[in-house]
Amino acid sequence: MFHLTPLVGSAIKNPPALQHVLGLRSNDGQGIISLEHRSIVRTATRPEKSGGGARTGFFPATRARTGGRSTCGLQKGRSTFRTPAGSWAVQPHYQLATAFRAEWGSPGGWAAPRPLHLGFLCEYDALPGIGHACGHNLIAEVGAAAALGMKGALESLAGLPLPVKVIVLGTPAEEDGGGKIDLIEAGAFKNLDVVFMAHPSQENAAYLPDVAEHDVTVKYYGKASHAAAYPWEGLNALDAAVLAYNNLSVLRQQLKPTWRVHGIIKNGGVKPNIIPSYSELIYYFRAPSMKELPVLTKKAEDCFRAAALATGCTVEINGGAHDYYNVLPNKSLWKAYVENGKKLGIDFISEDAMFSGPSGSTDFGNVSFVVPGIHPYFYIGSNALNHTEQYTEAAGSQEAQFYTLRTAKALAMTALDVIFKPELLERIREDFRLKLEEEKF
The missing domain is CATH 3.40.630.10 (Zn peptidases)
Structure with a gap:
């Protein structure tokens, strides 16, 4: 003492x-x-x-x-x-x-x-x-x-x-x-x-x-194809990213006023005439406490997975190195x-x-x-x-x-x-x- x-x-x-x-x-x-x-x-x-x-x-x-x-x-x-x-x-x-x-x-x-x-x-x-x-x-x-x-x-x-x-x-x-x-x-x-x-x-x-913060990098893997000649052969990873973005936008109606969700589409393809085989998003999620943050994160991850299911793509969700505590x-x-x-x-x-x-x-x-x-x-x-x-x-x-x-x-x-x-x-x-x-x- x-x-x-x-x-x-x-x-x-x-x-x-x-x-x-x-x-x-x-x-x-x-x-x-x-x-x-x-x-x-x-x-x-x-x-x-x-x-x-x-x-x-x-x-x-x-x-x-x-x-x-x-x-x-x-x-x-x-x-x-x-x-x-x-x-x-x-x-x-x-x-x-x-x-x-x-x-x-x-x-x-x-x-x-x-x-x-x-x-x-x-x-x-x-x-x-x-x-x-x-x-x-x-x-x-x-x-x-x-x-x-x-x-x-x-x-x-x-x-x-x-x-x-x-x-x-x-x-x-x-x-x-x-x-x-x-x-x-x-x-x-x-x-x-x-x-x-x-x-x-x-x-x-x-x-x-x-507030507490968790960030994720989300990667969608699809299949490239000629966008005009045979688009049905492709799996559009950009569509998956757009759906994920929209899923989260719709989710906002059910988010608490103290929760925050914000992100970007970092990669959406290379040329318009190629079905994108890869896309990438980065998102930050914030909540007032470490008790609430996992609840928000789980809802967001469901949105990411739903987009993969809808487009036939596979998804990889990687959390950041560290969560920031409140x-x-x-x-x-x-x-x-x-x-x-x-x-x-x-x-x-x-x-x-x-x-x-x-x-x-x-x-x-x-x-x-x-x-x-x-x-x-x-x-x-x-x-x-x-x-x-x-x-x-x-x-x-x-x-x-x-x-x-x-x-x-x-x-x-x-x-x-x-x-x-x-x-x-x-x-x-x-x-x-x-x-x-x-x-x-």
């Missing part, structure tokens, strides 16, 4: 002392993040393609759209162990080619038998053709900046035996492949007590109910985040709006089933929608820097609350336990 000395507890409860620990001043543009780190991670112009093997160093440092070279005290490939209290132990290519892990321990963190492990997650993969249209360059910056802020705050308490370790995980391939799921399976989250990250959006939300809320944690965010001037949407707004899917959902965590959304100064060219521009703008670093401060302040308020940590763990029980599938 993690315990604090009375000295630290009394210091952190004193508001001036808390501001000193954070290095936070009213209307101070630097806050807990020094000017040296204002551009810690910007990958707006040389993004990593999701799921690919692109170059990604620890805290990728590249030129941003706004100009200037980003800086970082932790560089690609460097593993420093000179002084545990002041250096980061860095593991590049951690479990995955473009993943990384960096660890820093407070003076008491390296010697403690069971220090508190706080994790900060960085994403940095981009979208094909339009770059960082989901703002993952800012996710990387938030995670890195919050971790560096934590390090600075804890270093200001030098001499106190704080059994704390700060972990930064670089988690690639969120858009396509589920890098966090691969890292979970590799044990990367095994010893973490609480994890933190934040995602750019059009509003500030402490939580959004990101994100479990941790009310105690996001309430602490809101409290800290409001101190910094963040205007959050209401709790009712949080649970009624639009949502997507993320591999952080899988993380939320193995360790308590928070995945808030933050405004970046633009109403542009994610996954558009306009959002790429917004994510690379100078204006986004203010909102990004403000969010990093709120995360760091919340992480400090977890350290210095044992009752909060206990509530977070209890919320996690209860949600896991509720969502058991």
Whole structure:
């Protein structure tokens, strides 16, 4: 069990002392993040393609759209162990080619038998053709900046035996492949007590109910034939794909309002005068929970098989490498985040709006089933929608820097609350336990 000395507890409860620990001043543009780190991670112009093997160093440092070279005290490939209290132990290519892990321990963190492990997650993969249209360059910056802020705050308490370790995980391939799921399976989250990250959006939300997602690739195999001379000799795989598409469209009448089905026909033949012998579809299915997702998936698979039966084709249904789980809320944690965010001037949407707004899917959902965590959304100064060219521009703008670093401060302040308020940590763990029980599938 993690315990604090009375000295630290009394210091952190004193508001001036808390501001000193954070290095936070009213209307101070630097806050807990020094000017040296204002551009810690910007990958707006040389993004990593999701799921690919692109170059990604620890805290990728590249030129941003706004100009200037980003800086970082932790560089690609460097593993420093000179002084545990002041250096980061860095593991590049951690479990995955473009993943990384960096660890820093407070003076008491390296010697403690069971220090508190706080994790900060960085994403940095981009979208094909339009770059960082989901703002993952800012996710990387938030995670890195919050971790560096934590390090600075804890270093200001030098001499106190704080059994704390700060972990930064670089988690690639969120858009396509589920890098966090691969890292979970590799044990990367095994010893973490609480994890933190934040995602750019059009509003500030402490939580959004990101849903469970399953994707499939469906292949139909027919028989080619001359489409004019003897079409009756063929088996039309494109017809099967069209029937499957229409079957799912008709099925929508019986789908719950919270379920989502969307897909494309990727391959429908090569020439109009040849009966297509092969077709391919890709579909995504989403539901609010992992309990409901298999129900939706079963209905969809029946539609695919029915199309094969009607056309005489054979069908192959291949699920994606990973299902994305729904994100479990941790009310105690996001309430602490809101409290800290409001101190910094963040205007959050209401709790009712949080649970009624639009949502997507993320591999952080899988993380939320193995360790308590928070995945808030933050405004970046633009109403542009994610996954558009306009959002790429917004994510690379100078204006986004203010909102990004403000969010990093709120995360760091919340992480400090977890350290210095044992009752909060206990509530977070209890919320996690209860949600896991509720969502058991």
